[in-house]
Amino acid sequence: MKDHVRSNWQNAVLVCRKCSKKLDGGFGPDGDERLAKALRKHLSLKKxxxxxxxxxxxxxxxxxxxxxxxxxxGAQSRDWLLVKRHADLDELSAMLGLTPPDSGVSPPV
Ligand code: FES
Known part of the structure; x- marks a missing residue:
């Protein structure tokens, strides 16, 4: 049996499920998506x-x-973010060191 598996993750971002539930959406183009889903979509991330x-x-x-x-x-676990409803996902992605695939900008190392 293997004792580890590889992943392609460059970073791990933890999003509070309960906060997301309380906001009942609040993100994405129509403002009706949960933050984690909207961010994944915004960055075209696979599952x-x-x-x-x-x-x-x-x-x-x-x-x-x-x-x-x-x-x-996960890369800067000493400073947690409190992301307000309708936050700009480009700005948030940059703060998290994640960049959309078509932006042509590489994430900071
Ligand atoms: S509900 Fe407690 S941190 Fe999100």
Missing amino acids: GRKAAAGIIEVNCLGVCPKGAVTVVN
């Missing part, structure tokens, strides 16, 4: 470990902001 980055919904992270979603960037 699972074949994706270039992992955007994972997790249980409550204990911050519970009003009108925002708690997000942890």
Whole structure:
């Protein structure tokens, strides 16, 4: 039996599922998508470990902001983000070091 599996993830981003549920959407072009899904779509990420980055919904992270979603960037886990409803996904992607595939800009190393 294998003791590890490889993934293509360059980074892992944790998104609070409970915050997302409380906002009932709030992101994406029509403002009706949950943050994790909207971000995955925005970055054209595949699913699972074949994706270039992992955007994972997790249980409550204990911050519970009003009108925002708690997000942890695995590469910068000391500063958590509180992402407000209708946040600009380009800006958020840049803060997370993730870039859309057609942007022509490589993520910071
Ligand atoms: S509900 Fe999201 S951090 Fe608690």
